[in-house]
Amino acid sequence: xxxxxxxxxxxxxxxxxxxxxxxxxxxxxxxxxxxxxxxxxxxxxxxxxxxxxxxxxxxxxxxxxxxxxxxxxxxxxxxxxxxxxxxxxxxxxxxxxxxxxxxxxxxxxxxxxxxxxxxxxxxxxxxxxxxxxxxxxxxxxxxxxxxxxxxxxxxxxxxxxxxxxxxxxxxxxxxxxxxxxxxxxxxxxxxxxxxxxxxxxxxxxxxxxxxxxxxxxxxxxxxxxxxxxxxxxxxxxxxxxxxxxxxxxxxxxxxxxxxxxxxxxxxxxxxxxxxxxx
Numbered sequence: 001x002x003x004x005x006x007x008x009x010x011x012x013x014x015x016x017x018x019x020x021x022x023x024x025x026x027x028x029x030x031x032x033x034x035x036x037x038x039x040x041x042x043x044x045x046x047x048x049x050x051x052x053x054x055x056x057x058x059x060x061x062x063x064x065x066x067x068x069x070x071x072x073x074x075x076x077x078x079x080x081x082x083x084x085x086x087x088x089x090x091x092x093x094x095x096x097x098x099x100x101x102x103x104x105x106x107x108x109x110x111x112x113x114x115x116x117x118x119x120x121x122x123x124x125x126x127x128x129x130x131x132x133x134x135x136x137x138x139x140x141x142x143x144x145x146x147x148x149x150x151x152x153x154x155x156x157x158x159x160x161x162x163x164x165x166x167x168x169x170x171x172x173x174x175x176x177x178x179x180x181x182x183x184x185x186x187x188x189x190x191x192x193x194x195x196x197x198x199x200x201x202x203x204x205x206x207x208x209x210x211x212x213x214x215x216x217x218x219x220x221x222x223x224x225x226x227x228x229x230x231x232x233x234x235x236x237x238x239x240x241x242x243x244x245x246x247x248x249x250x251x252x253x254x255x256x257x258x259x260x261x262x263x264x265x266x267x268x269x270x271x272x273x274x275x276x277x278x
Contacts, residue, residue, distance in 0.1 A: 006085040008057070008078050012066040016054035016082070020046030023116075024091040025276075026082070027053045028099025030259075031206065032161065032191065032199055034060035037096070040262065044269040048276075049092070052082065056102070058198030070198050071205035072098075076105035083114050090114070092276050096121040097258065098202075104211035107218060118222040119272055122230050122258050124237045125211035125244075135237040138168050146207050153200050158191035168231035170257045215244035222248040223275040225268065227260035249275065 005015045017035055025045055029037045035053035038045075045051050055062055057078060058070035068074055079102060083091065093115055095103035100123035128143055129136040152160035162184060166177030177184055222245050226238035235252055242250040251271055256263035 006082065008081045010066050010068050010074075012057055012064065012068060012078075013062070014054055014057060014078055014082065015060060015062050016052055018050065018052055018086075020049050020051045022049040023276075024086075024088045025049035025051050026079070026088070026091050026093045027051065028079070028093065028095040028102050029053075029056065029059070030097030030099060031203065032059065032194065033096075033098075037262070040265050041269055044273065048273060052086070052088075054078075054082065056098070058195075058202055061194065063195065064198060069205070070202045072101050072105045072202075072209055073109070073205070075102045075202075076109050079103075079106050080110050080114075088114065090116040092117045092119070094119040094121070094272065095123070096261065097123050098206060101206055101209060101211065104214045105209065108211065108214050112218065112220050115220060117220055117276060118218070119225065119275070120222060120241065121225045121261055122227055122233065122238075123241075124233055125215055125241065126209070127207045135233065135240050137232045139234060150200060150204065153196065153203065157194070157196035157199070158188050161191055162188060165231050165258075169234070170229050170231040172229070173231055173257060212244070215241060216246070218245045219247065221275070221278075223271065224248055224250040225260055225271065226250070226252050227256040227258060227263070228252050228254045229257055230260075231258045233258075 001017055001019050003015050003017055005013045008014055027038045034055045038053050056075050058064060091114060093103055100120045103118060124136050126133060127136045128146055129141050162177060166174045224242055228235055238250055238252055242248045253260035253264050261268040
């Protein structure tokens, strides 16, 4: 299976892989990740769906060819460009973390007429917190802490991101970081190979966004998958999203972090396929 691409309407080359047969299933990865995040699910998804997995602009090790900053608004437009280029309708779209924010921005800008169902994985509609909003990162990550974090990204991108993941709600992630476990060092080396500037610009866009008003406008079915030991969000965030979307089904995966689908892969596949077929 080789990487292919299409050109967004600003000329940027968007890389992706396409496989399987059936109704369209579009998979949107998280910040600093790539299409490879979905590899564990391919065999099951391809058996029923035509699967589209992109590397969001600025991600996947692909240098940018345009001057466009990879904002969440631009990535939502890239999603519309993808649907247009491949003439997709009634698509099921799965968004993890940044992918969920991209999907909510898409709904704000383009509506839901091209989509059949949504799957949201462990994300808050607003990342930053304030006196009236505690369902963002850590329950306590305001604009001042975010500005400090962006400064840390500028100085040492890889280490700042590893620390963001480690010093949240998940004790196992914190212990792994402090022990410098093999997986931490592997992630550190992977992150050091990425170009920081587009990813920092992208983060600034993600943390400026607020999609709480979008949730109530969603009328198509939505499956929500959250980890009870998410690094970033309490189960209160999961319940807020469920209660805000009129037709939402929530599954909380016990004892797992911000990537619940990767920890409980068989359950995630079963939950998604059952939800789509319902």
